[in-house]
Amino acid sequence: xxxxxxxxxxxxxTLGMAWLAFVVGARSQFGDLVPTSEVLDEDGSVPEDxxxxxxxxxxxAKQGAEEYAALGCVTCHTQQVRRVEAGFDVERGWGKRPS
Amino acid sequence: MPADSPDKVIDRSAKLVFSFFLSSAGLWLLxxxxxxxLAAAKLTDPFFLSSYEFLTYGKIKVxxxxxxxxxxxxxxxxxxxxxxxxxxxxxEVRGSVFLVFAGVIxxxxxxxxLLGIMDGHMSGHEMLEMPTEVWPxxxxxxxxxxxxxxxxxxxxxxxxxxxxxxxxxxxxxWFPALFLIAWNGLEINPARGTLQTVLSMWxxxxxxxxxxxxxALGAAYYLIPAILGRTIDKYYLAIFGFWCIAALAPxxxxxxxxxxxxxxxxxxxxxxxxxAMVFPIAVASTNFHATAFMDIGKVWxxxxxxxxxxxxxxxxxSSYIGVVFSLPAVAKIxxxxxxxEFHFNQRVYGFFSMxxxxxxxxxxPRITGREIPKAAKSFHFWTSTLGVLMLLLAYLIGGLxxxxxxxxPSLPWSSSVIHSIQPYFxxxxxxxxxxxxxxxxxxxxxxRVIFPNLFAFFAEDKKEASV
Numbered sequence: 001x002x003x004x005x006x007x008x009x010x011x012x013x014t015l016g017m018a019w020l021a022f023v024v025g026a027r028s029q030f031g032d033l034v035p036t037s038e039v040l041d042e043d044g045s046v047p048e049d050x051x052x053x054x055x056x057x058x059x060x061a062k063q064g065a066e067e068y069a070a071l072g073c074v075t076c077h078t079q080q081v082r083r084v085e086a087g088f089d090v091e092r093g094w095g096k097r098p099s
Numbered sequence: 100m101p102a103d104s105p106d107k108v109i110d111r112s113a114k115l116v117f118s119f120f121l122s123s124a125g126l127w128l129l130x131x132x133x134x135x136x137l138a139a140a141k142l143t144d145p146f147f148l149s150s151y152e153f154l155t156y157g158k159i160k161v162x163x164x165x166x167x168x169x170x171x172x173x174x175x176x177x178x179x180x181x182x183x184x185x186x187x188x189x190x191e192v193r194g195s196v197f198l199v200f201a202g203v204i205x206x207x208x209x210x211x212x213l214l215g216i217m218d219g220h221m222s223g224h225e226m227l228e229m230p231t232e233v234w235p236x237x238x239x240x241x242x243x244x245x246x247x248x249x250x251x252x253x254x255x256x257x258x259x260x261x262x263x264x265x266x267x268x269x270x271x272x273w274f275p276a277l278f279l280i281a282w283n284g285l286e287i288n289p290a291r292g293t294l295q296t297v298l299s300m301w302x303x304x305x306x307x308x309x310x311x312x313x314x315a316l317g318a319a320y321y322l323i324p325a326i327l328g329r330t331i332d333k334y335y336l337a338i339f340g341f342w343c344i345a346a347l348a349p350x351x352x353x354x355x356x357x358x359x360x361x362x363x364x365x366x367x368x369x370x371x372x373x374x375a376m377v378f379p380i381a382v383a384s385t386n387f388h389a390t391a392f393m394d395i396g397k398v399w400x401x402x403x404x405x406x407x408x409x410x411x412x413x414x415x416x417s418s419y420i421g422v423v424f425s426l427p428a429v430a431k432i433x434x435x436x437x438x439x440e441f442h443f444n445q446r447v448y449g450f451f452s453m454x455x456x457x458x459x460x461x462x463x464p465r466i467t468g469r470e471i472p473k474a475a476k477s478f479h480f481w482t483s484t485l486g487v488l489m490l491l492l493a494y495l496i497g498g499l500x501x502x503x504x505x506x507x508p509s510l511p512w513s514s515s516v517i518h519s520i521q522p523y524f525x526x527x528x529x530x531x532x533x534x535x536x537x538x539x540x541x542x543x544x545x546x547r548v549i550f551p552n553l554f555a556f557f558a559e560d561k562k563e564a565s566v
Contacts, residue, residue: 001265001338002258004249011269011345015276015309018349022301022365023284029362031294070219072157072228078435086358087431091508099360 105189110466112191113182116198117466118549120178121459123206125542127170128452132535134163139528143521153217161228162216167447168226168306169209169237175455176314177202177244180267182462183321184248187264188255194247201243208236224285224295225303231286238278245271262337262386266317269345273309277302293360297353304352307446312414313344315454316383319411322454322461323390326404327397332389340382347372347379354425357434366427373425380418387411402476406457409484413449417442432506437520438498440527441491448534449487456483456541469548479544482537490530497523 001007037050046052057065068074081095089095103111140147141156148154177198185192192198212229215221220230227234248271252264281302284290290298324331331337354369391398391408398404421442424433433439456479464470497520504516547554 001260004253004268007260007265007268008272010342011272012276014342014345015273015349017346018301019280021350021368022297022353023280026294026297026362026365027290030292031290033292069223070221071155072161072216072221074223075157075160080360082358082434085431086427087434088506088508092512093508098358 106186106465109185109189109191110182110462112193112195113185114466115195116192116202117178117182117462119199120174120181120202121463121545122549123202124171124174124178124455125538125545127166127174127206127209128538129535129542131163131167131171132531132538134159134166136528136531136535138163139524139531142524143528152219158217158219158221161221162213164226165209165216165229166213168311169212169229170206172311172447172451173205173209173241174202175459176270176310177205179318179455179458179462180271180314181244181248181251182466183263183267183318183458184251187261187321188251189257190251190254192247193250193254197243198247201240204236204240205244208233208240212237222286224281225299226306227281227285227299227302234278234282234286238275238282241278242275245275261320262331262334262341263317263321265338265341266313266320269341270310270313270317273305273313277305277309296359297356297361297365300353300356301349304355305349307443308344308348308352311447311451312348315410315414315451318454318458319383319387319407322403322407322458323387326401326461327390327394329390329394331386332393333385336382337386340379340386343376343379343382347376351376351425354430355434357425357427357430370425370427373422376418377422380415380422384411384415388415402473402480403457403461405480406453406460406483409480410450410452410454410457413445413453413487417445417450420445432502433498436498436501436505437494437523438502441494441498444487444494445491449491453483453487459545463545463548467548469551471544471548475540475544479537479540482533482540486530486534486537489533490527493523493526493530497526 035052035054037046037052039047039050041047056062079099081097081099082089083098084090090097137148137154138156138159141149141159145156181192181198209229212233215230215233216228221228222231229237249268252268281298284298285295289295320331320337350372351369353365354373355366356369357366359366387408388411391404391411398408423429424438424442460471460476500523501516501520504510504519505512510516
C-alpha cells in the first residue's frame with residue numbers, strides 16, 4: 001500500500017480481472033456472431049438466397065434509429081423484450097418472445 | 100514573527116486550485132439542479148417547454164446526469180482529492196497554473212459536450228453520451244490533474260499510507276482506465292451487437308462505484324478522525340474493505356443487465372458479486388458509524404461532520420438496498436421502475452454530495468481563513484435533508500407502486516400504471532425545487548468565502564444607497 005507502483009499494479013489487476021471477464025471474455029464468447037438465416041442447410045451453412053437476420057437498418061428505418069439515439073428515447077423506452085422469468089414484458093404483450 | 104504551521108503552508112498552496120475547482124463545481128451543481136427540475140417538470144406535464152427541440156425529456160435527462168457526474172462530481176473530486184492528498188502528504192500543491200488550465204479545459208469540454216447532447220448529437224452510450232469530439236480533451240485534462248495529484252503524493256514525508264489515500268488514489272487512477280476501455284470498445288474498435296451493452300453498463304455503473312464512491316469514502320475516512328480527534332474504530336478492517344471493493348465492485352455492477360439480451364452468466368455473476376459486496380459495505384459502515392456513535396454529540400455539533408455522517412448512513416442504506424435490488428426475484432418487480440432513480444439519487448445526492456459538502460465546509464475555512472456562518476451551513480443542511488428525503492421517499496414508494504402495478508398485466512399501462520405514479524413525479528418536482536434552493540445556498544456560502552470582495556462590493560452599494 002505504501003509503494004505507489006505496487007499499489008497501482010494491484011488496483012489495475014483487480015480492475016483487469018473484471019475487464020478480462022466482461023470485455024475480453026464476452027467478446028470471445030459471442031463477439032464473432034454474424035447475421036444468419038432462420039434455417040440452416042444440412043451441413044450447417046447458411047443457404048444461398050436465404051433471408052439474413054438481423055439486418056442493418058436502411059432508409060427510413062435507419063433515420064428512425066438515428067433519431068432514437070439523438071433524442072435519448074432510451075431514457076424511457078427499451079428496445080429489448082425481457083426473458084419471461086425476468087419480467088412481465090411478454091405477459092403484457094410487448095413482444096412475442098424475448099429479444 | 101512565528102512561522103506558519105505546516106498545515107497553513109499547505110492550505111495556502113492549495114488555495115488557488117481548491118477555490119477554482121470548488122467554484123466550478125458549484126456552478127455545475129446549479130446547472131444540474133436546473134436540468135433535474137426541468138426533467139421532473141416534464142414528467143408531470145409533458146407539454147412543459149415542449150416547443151423547444153433542445154429541451155426534450157431524453158436530452159434533458161441525459162444532460163442532467165452528465166452535468167452532475169462530470170461537472171459537479173469531477174470538479175468536486177479534483178478539489179477534495181488534491182487538498183486531502185496534500186494534507187496527508189504534508190506536501191504543497193504544485194503546478195497550480197497547470198491544474199487550473201486543465202480544469203478550464205475539463206469544464207469547456209463538458210460544456211461543449213452538453214451543448215452537443217442538446218443539439219441532437221448524443222452518442223448513445225451510458226454516461227458517455229457527450230459527442231466523441233470532446234472525449235480527448237476530457238481525458239487529457241484529467242490526466243494532467245491526476246499526474247499533479249500523484250506528484251503531491253510522491254513528495255510525501257511519511258512512507259506509510261492510510262485509508263483516505265488508498266481510496267482517493269484508486270479513484271483517481273481508475274477513471275482513465277475505465278474511460279479508455281469504454282472508448283476503445285464503443286468507438287475505436289466497436290464490439291458487435293450487445294457486447295456494447297455490457298461495456299456501456301459496466302462503464303456507467305463503475306463510474307459511480309469506482310470513481311464517485313471511493314473519493315467520498317476516502318473523504319469520510321479523513322474527516323471523521325480529523326474532526327472527532329479519535330482514530331477510526333476497527334481501522335484494521337479498512338484495508339480488507341478497500342480491496343474487497345476493488346475486487347468485487349467491477350464485477351457487481353453488471354447485475355443491472357438481468358433479463359437483458361446478454362449471456363446469462365453476466366448478470367448472474369453480477370448478482371453474486373453484488374451480494375458479496377455486503378462485506379466491504381459492512382466494513383465501511385462499522386468503521387464510520389462505530390467511531391461516530393462514540394461521540395454523537397460532537398458529530399451533531401460539527402456541521403461538516405453532520406453532512407459526512409448523513410452521507411455515510413446513506414451509503415450504507417443505499418448499498419444494502421442495492422444488494423436486495425440485485426436479486427432476480429426483486430429485480431423482476433423493480434428493474435424498470437422509478438426505483439432506479441431512488442437508488443441513483445441516494446448514491447449521488449444522499450451519499451456523495453453530502454460528504455463533499457462536509458469536506459468543503461471543513462476545508463474552506465482552513466484554506467481561505469474565513470468562517471462561514473453556522474446558521475448558513477445549518478440552513479443548507481436542513482434544506483438538503485428535506486429535499487433528499489422527499490426525493491427518496493417519492494421514488495421509493497412510487498417505484499414500488501410502479502413495479503407492483505406494472506406486474507399485473509390486466510392493468511392498462513397508461514391509464515392505470517403510469518397514472519398511479521403521477522403524484523410521485525409531482526413530489527419529485529417539488530423536491531428538486533427544494534434541492535435547487537439548498538444548492539443555491541451552498542454556492543452562496545462557498546462563493547462568499549472564496550470571493551469576499553464580490554459580495555462586499557454589493558454590500559457597499561446598498562450602504563451608499565441608504566445614505
